Amino acid sequence: MARSSMGNDLLTTTRAFRRRLDLTRPVARQDLLDCLDVAVHAPSGTNRQPWRFLVVEDPDIKQRIADYYRKGFSAYLSARTPRPDQLGDLASGRYLAAHLPEVPALVVVCSLGRPPADATALHLASFYGSIYPAVWNFMLALHDHGLGSTMTTAHLLYEREIADLLGIPFDQVTQVAMLPVAHLLPGTTAQGPRRTPAADVTMWNKWGEQ
Ligand SMILES: Cc1cc2nc3c(=O)[nH]c(=O)nc-3n(C[C@H](O)[C@H](O)[C@H](O)COP(=O)(O)O)c2cc1C
Known part of the structure; x- marks a missing residue:
């Protein structure tokens, strides 16, 4: 099959970066804006472009968000028994939380x-489907710029508290994700994430017919 000229490598090697984030190197605002400019090319229902991005760099505010994130992540962990193949992800999730x-x-x-x-x-579908494509566009653009992130939602257990902290009008604006952004550590290799092949999860004409 002819391969599209679009960056298939970028699409298949962008993944959740946690331990590979360089915590010592600042991220330039212009780099973030360049990537957000790619994010806003995502589709949204009736092209309403509902996204708003709030970039937190202030150490005290980051600390307070992280406190809520840790509590949310612990609640998430204590509510489930992980499969053995999830243990690595959970360890890396704990690293990010810390x-x-x-x-x-x-x-x-x-x-x-x-x-x-x-x-x-x-x-x-209309609400979340009009925002997550922008989140993914942002993650792809970050990776293309040598930056990395992970989609996170664990803090949303405390969405109202974080809205108060950041001055977000809770009744009018929904937080959907938080992307911790850093440069990738030197030597980070382009490993593709582990995924079940499409043929195993695709049915034709009727549910169950693979
Ligand atoms: C809707 C959504 C919410 C997520 N929330 C979190 C989160 O709160 N914390 C976290 O560390 N990872 C979170 N993730 C990242 C997933 O764990 C990650 O995408 C998945 O394990 C696949 O990782 P990989 O692309 O590196 O293979 C979230 C991903 C999605 C799509």
Whole structure:
């Protein structure tokens, strides 16, 4: 099959970077803006472009967000028994939780609006589907710039507290993810993430027919 000229390597080697983040090297605002400029090319329902990005560099504010993140991450861990193949990811998740305040920039991704409490599948698909493509575009652009991140959501257990901390109007704006951004340590190799091949998860014409 002809390969697309689009960066398949970038698409297949962008992954969750945690231990490979360089916690000692600052990230330039211009680099972040360049990557956010790629993020905003993502699609959104009726092109409403609901994204807003709040970049936290202030050490005290990062520390307070990290405190909420750690509590959220512990709650997440205590609610489940990991499969053996998840232990490595969880160890790296613990590393990130412990070092979050040292990551140079925490990018809090917000979406204008809030899904109603009785949201239908259509509401939810439209709401979250109009913001996560921008998050992924951002992660791809970061990797292309030699920066790395991980999509994180554990802090959202404390979304209201973090909204108060950051001055986000909770009723009008939903936080959807936080991207801790740093340069990648020298020597970080382009390993693709482990994934089940598409043929194993694709059905044709009817559910169950592979
Ligand atoms: C919606 C979503 C929420 C996530 N939340 C967290 C999180 O709170 N903390 C974390 O360390 N990783 C989080 N992750 C990262 C996943 O653990 C990671 O994408 C997955 O293990 C695949 O990693 P890989 O691409 O390096 O293989 C999240 C990913 C997604 C898509």
